[in-house]
Amino acid sequence: MSLKKILESDESIEKKEQQIDAYYQSELITRVEACDLLDVSTKSLDRYIKQNKLPAFINKNRNILLKKTEVLAIKPEVDKMKEIFNK
Template sequence: MSIKKILESTKSINDKEREIEAYYQSELITRSEASQLLDVTPQSLDRYLKQNKLVPFINKNRNILLKKTDVLAFKPEVDLMKKTFNK
């Protein structure tokens, strides 16, 4: 379920808060976790963020998080770049 659907639901505020927290726990990952998934350095990940190849999500503690599905969808492009430049 997406955040938009959670917010548009007719559930109570407390239920919505729990669902949003569960969404964060299941869908959002840290920069470090994203770097590991992509098998790149944190500096490379920062470059991808600056190039808008990945869209960051900043939580209330001002931590940068990324959607795991976005990172996994970007992985083939990263693998292709690695293959091209590591010849």
């Protein structure tokens, strides 16, 4: 379920909070996990976020999280850039 659907549902606030927490756990990953998936440094990852190539979310604990599907979608571009600059 998407965040939009969760927020628009007729569920109670408590139920919505549970659904949002479950969404975070299933769909969002930490910066370190994203760096591992892309095989880049946190500095490089922060640059992609700053360039709006990867939208970041901040949870209630002020942690930066990213959608795993979006991280995987940018992987071919990252791999191509690594090829260009590692020659």
